[in-house]
Amino acid sequence: MSEDAATLEAFRHFREKMNTAILEGGNLTINRFFALDTRAYEDGALDAKTKELLGLVASMVLRCDDCITYHVVRCREEGVTDREFYDAFAIALVVGGSIVVPHLRRAVARLEELPAS
Amino acid sequence: MSEDAATLEAFRHFREKMNTAILEGGNLTINRFFALDTRAYEDGALDAKTKELLGLVASMVLRCDDCITYHVVRCREEGVTDREFYDAFAIALVVGGSIVVPHLRRAVARLEELPAS
């Protein structure tokens, strides 16, 4: 993981700080997108847990470590178990191929930083 | 959609025919990968329906029309409702951006070819 995300704490701090800076930039399109992004994962026809799993797998096949970190944390908060995580990882790996493996390693490292569900 | 996938029927025919040709190629790595690909979506810690939704969203953000067609069909077979489809589409759209929109159009067109859940 990069320096601004070396630990979960560093990731959260940098994320919070820069999100604030971006929103203060005052660009209406960007600010509305951020609101939309939050809204998309709320309970709906699919529940929040399923949506977070969708976000996690999408982040893995697109290979975005920060996005993976975010959704690993949120999935855990929604009660995703270890075996469920690995089932989701398996889909990401089969769809996205070995290019996903380095991100899988970092996802599992993140998971180990969190308290068990 | 491309000519070999102009209708769901044409897609299925071409897919079936070429999968057979590929497996007859006799490459062990490829043949094992195909087996693995099937296995990954079977009921496990996550059920088949959730896994197919994961496959659908992964296919949408990676923008693979044939993969989307396949998972739209499988999701419908697993009982995914229209509102659940749209919730999954929304995650794919927010994660992947407007570049996903043309594939969303074709996904909805496919959905209209299928009997309702």
Added chain:
Amino acid sequence: MSEDAATLEAFRHFREKMNTAILEGGNLTINRFFALDTRAYEDGALDAKTKELLGLVASMVLRCDDCITYHVVRCREEGVTDREFYDAFAIALVVGGSIVVPHLRRAVARLEELPAS
């Protein structure tokens, strides 16, 4: 180009029809995203012409033919000249590599379908 986009006319018809279907799906996140997408290209600190060029190059390096078609048309409407188009194509080609070439071919074919600026 795929069958639903064989001509500019076919592309426009399919796009219009499916956008209507998607919006009628009634998913709030998706509908708001569509509104945001339109808004992003309006005159602001950067004018609409520059923004459409940004959308064109982004679509080329992400290799989305339908998105390219859309922005080629919009750029022409904003008065982008042939030489300006080729300058933008050159950036897309150098950033994205030879993998962009097939999309460049189709972009130029689209350009030839349009009246000159």
Added chain:
Amino acid sequence: MSEDAATLEAFRHFREKMNTAILEGGNLTINRFFALDTRAYEDGALDAKTKELLGLVASMVLRCDDCITYHVVRCREEGVTDREFYDAFAIALVVGGSIVVPHLRRAVARLEELPAS
């Protein structure tokens, strides 16, 4: 495959025609890139056959059907055998995942259009 590439003949015709149109556009950066693209695959420290295989696998993991068609033809011309093709396909599939499968189907269909090596 898209309409402009429904057969190998259609692909070659469209490619030839549009490459001419692009070069006549007279953008120096683009024209030099095209020259560079040709040059990169000539015999060097690695021979042309190996380089074409590299181009093929790169095209498969980036999922560009036209690029795949081009390199399948060139690989055959350089004497790549069926079993060597399948070994290269296997690397592309393992690195790129199941998202590569639809392109693999079309690659094998292209291969069947060509005389055996």
Added chain:
Amino acid sequence: MSEDAATLEAFRHFREKMNTAILEGGNLTINRFFALDTRAYEDGALDAKTKELLGLVASMVLRCDDCITYHVVRCREEGVTDREFYDAFAIALVVGGSIVVPHLRRAVARLEELPAS
């Protein structure tokens, strides 16, 4: 940002050092590509400022932090204002989706390292 790019100064140092090493490698295709890459952003039918904005947005949707850093610096040198930057960021975000957000955070952090335009 990765360790070799923790600060703008570290990024510049590593970039300079490795570019020199690469050019000394003496591969004609690579060396010509580097020349082409520089040439593509010079004033032409589109001016250097517009071209750098195109390079910036292309880098953001392809999610390359080092490329983003380079173009943020160059855009600033060409006089891009904060509000223009945010307009360009908004296009990148809408086209590329939330997967662009972590790169947007780092782009804004880079911008804060630079003197105002």
Added chain:
Amino acid sequence: MSEDAATLEAFRHFREKMNTAILEGGNLTINRFFALDTRAYEDGALDAKTKELLGLVASMVLRCDDCITYHVVRCREEGVTDREFYDAFAIALVVGGSIVVPHLRRAVARLEELPAS
């Protein structure tokens, strides 16, 4: 390179540790994929050296630094010379464009960490 890959030694340590953790997760699909991944690069119709070069170029155009590091090391072990590396780099650069350059820099830095072939 990220902190867990700052040196070749750090990369190897983290890779080894996390691969063990992943395999102990006990997901059959994932574990079989890892076996398949190893198998794909063994001598076959194409020899291991050619296959590693294919893996290297695939990793470069998909822009995965850890994958590049792995294949640079393996290519060196298979006797790939500096001039052969640069020929492979040139294909990756032409296919993938300037977006590959930052990864090329890191690939060359990795190569300099290894004993000459």
